[in-house]
Amino acid sequence: MLYARCHVFIRSTLVPALTYVPGGIPLPSKSSARLAALTVAAVCSAAAVVQTIVLPTPAHADSVRIHDIQGTTRISPYAGQKVADVAGIVTGVRTYGSSKGFWMQDPNPDADPATSEGVFVFTSSAPKVAVGDSVTVTGTVSEYVPGGASSGNQSVTEITKPAVTVLSSGNAVPAPVVLDAQSVPAAYAPAGDAAANGSVNGLTLQPSKYALDYYESLEGMNVQVADARVVTATDPYSELWVTVKPHEHAGRRGGTVYGSYDSQNTGRIQIQSLGPTAGFPVANVGDTLAGATSGPLDYNQYGGYTLVADHMGTLQSAGLQRETTRKQSHGELAVATYNVENLDPSDSTFDAHASAIVNNLQSPDIVSLEEIQDDNGATDDGTVDASVTVNKLIDAIVAAGGPRYEWRSIDPVNDQDGGEPGGNIRQGFLFNPARVSFTDRPGGDSTSAVGVTREHGRAALTFSPGRIDPTSAAWKSSRKPLAGEFVFRGRTVFVIANHFASKGGDQGLTSQYQPPTRGSEVQRHLQAAEVNSFVKDILKVQKNADVIALGDMNDFEFSGTAKILEGDGELWSAVKSLPKSERYTYDYQGNQQVLDQILISPSIRRACDFDYDSVHINSEFHDQISDHDPQVLRFHP
Known part of the structure; x- marks a missing residue:
């Protein structure tokens, strides 16, 4: 692999004996050793980092x-x-x-x-x-x-x-x-x-x-x-x-x-x-x-x-083969999440993604898509609409033998949601109108916060689709959750599509600092608290509401992020219903791990008839079309 090299140059000057330099590298204390102060200049891409190190001078x-x-x-x-x-x-x-x-x-x-x-x-x-x-x-x-x-x-x-x-x-x-x-x-x-x-x-x-x-x-x-x-x-x-x-x-x-x-x-x-x-x-x-x-x-x-x-x-x-999940029964609602990795109209992966959704995922009733880019991808010219991107995927799904999905999403404010510069990634819902309907409640936009109200004794969203507290600092340079209200066989189901802040910037597992610092999780904890609070608002109005929070959480099922999301039982990560040997959606540096999750409210979990599947079609393969595996939840609302 070719990688940029940033060399460290060291200059030595004799100084009095010390054991540690604040912010520097620790040294063994030796009373007889002379010590040298070493200035380390790490120069990479015209950026200089200077660090002082105290080391023993060899005899x-x-x-x-x-x-x-x-x-x-x-x-x-x-x-x-x-x-x-x-x-x-x-x-x-x-x-x-x-x-x-x-x-x-x-x-x-x-x-x-x-x-x-x-x-x-x-x-x-x-x-x-x-x-x-x-x-x-x-x-x-x-x-x-x-x-x-x-x-x-x-x-x-x-x-x-x-x-x-x-x-x-x-x-x-x-x-x-x-x-x-x-x-x-x-x-x-x-x-x-x-x-x-x-x-x-x-x-x-x-x-x-x-x-x-x-x-x-x-x-x-x-x-x-x-x-x-x-x-x-x-x-x-x-x-x-x-x-x-x-x-x-x-x-x-x-x-x-x-x-x-x-x-x-x-x-x-x-x-x-x-x-x-x-x-x-x-x-x-x-x-x-x-x-x-x-x-x-x-x-x-x-x-x-x-x-x-x-x-x-x-x-x-x-001889590893890509997995195929089972088809949902007539009375089961199938809800999936799938990170399609910076999908834009110029990509060559539409047919492959469509085949995965139709054949490997068995055409779920609702699909939460993450990393849908705007209509000209990484071109940073102010374009935020993604209708060309989504409709190209829908057409490919039809060509692959699947249903003609309808879709709902909200365009982000230009260059405010992170991801590839100019790409304006966002979450969006696909849904099969022959199986499920979407409850449209106008007013949702990129900066207005969706709320929860009561209608006929039951919970309802003020906007559908709507974004959860999009101006909160928790979502700075990150994707805002998209909430939608669906109806399946007369039963309302609330679905929240998420794509939390990435793990970029965390220290690696082989870092000199042990345990490594996971600095990126600070923002994810704030995001998890926001989503959990919103779910609480729904359950306060309707205790038995069916709520699903799903998507690329960018954190593990055992992480602090997951614990905050789950709260006091408002949600529960369905990946934990699988044996430990099957709990993964992503493969990174030899570790199969969970980054994508589907969390369910108590009414779904208590029914004990839900079925969760992480469908391994990408993460284990050299010719992957995304670095994430999709997941499917089937249950009877």
Whole structure:
């Protein structure tokens, strides 16, 4: 994968001994150590980030081995220092992208399992070495933070500005360390140092206790996985994820399910190719890379620890098929949610989406669509109408043998709802008029708040369709919920279509901060409270009202967002009716997880005749037409 590189440059100045620098990286306290203040300037895309780090000055920076450079923490004790004649065998060469260089490894390891024997040498241009060369390197030790310091990512220890001497060629490469269920610990990461804002950088590695420490202790070394099951399909960047723990939270269809913040999947690891990507395996979840896959262990901003393979296992297909849900019975109302991923008239996926709705979802009576873009997509010219987009989908559904749906939506204020700039994504309802009717109550627009009133002793919306409190700060740069009133066989059903704020900006699971900060959930909590409050308003007027809140909640069924949405029983996430091995709608970095939900009111849940299905047609497949799986709820109103 080609990714933008933001290098970290370090300058050293002697200062009095300290243990921590506020806002910096924690260091082990050593009374006899001299300390150096290191200014780290991370320069990326013309933006500069400066961070001060205090590190011990090594006593002999001119004669060290790789394990000395790597040290027993995530930060090299030689960072910012020039080192001379560091010896190793070249184990991998990267000639592409902006991170050109090579990995080398000391064939004579020390006895400390916390110190890696491998290191990356950043050459900036195509390196003039080959695998198997015995080399010595003179250069400066640096800590490179993929994604920049603000990302919270761990750093990669490197030797930069190198002078390389090839001593001999054709030497045996050190045997790879085997990553498997026995070697990778069950615990994920230590808690970060509270005095260092939760960073683990200054903590001594415990590779026999924590998975992240184990991987860090192998940074830059030659590693291997064998007969590894694919748990995230190949993406457009020629990457996939495997697990070395086949029984760890195994999903029913071959993935690895993410079911709790406290039960991380430690066996996940990303696979990239060190050579040309043309032959990279095109894999779905459940497939296997049979035999050995081996290469240097890298760390990048797109998933953390990554095996950059110079030898790839043979792809064995598991034959995974897309799911098809059952057809609703005559007396059942089928309500679905489907994120169609920035759909606009220029896309080539209309027929595929239509086929999915007609054949895989069995033409639900009501479909909440998320990420419908305006009629010219990402062109930012003030267009907000989406009638061309929606009608093109409706026509494709008819052509696929489905019903001619009618639709309702409300155009957003231009460029106020987030998503792709100019795209003006919004939620919208499709409904089959042969099965269900929509109660139109005029007055709903992009800035007017829908309310709840009483009609003939029952709840009714003041606008239908209407948006929930659209001027609230909770919805800043985010999609506003769309509420609609439907009638099925004489029974009113309230449906609220949602697309909460994304998880963008959260620290990654392999962050230097443990546990990682989930900053984006602050806004989702506010949004969840707004939706729950609106549902409460409906239930105050009509205790037995049938209410469904559904859509892309961008958060897990066990999250704080879900708990706020559910409140004191006003709603309940129907995905929890499934076995844990089937609870997912999305697959990200080897974790199958719930982002899309259908929540139901007590009247639907108490009836005990509802049927929920997450229909896996996208998230597990390399040729997905959306990154989300749709879901369907069937019940008798």
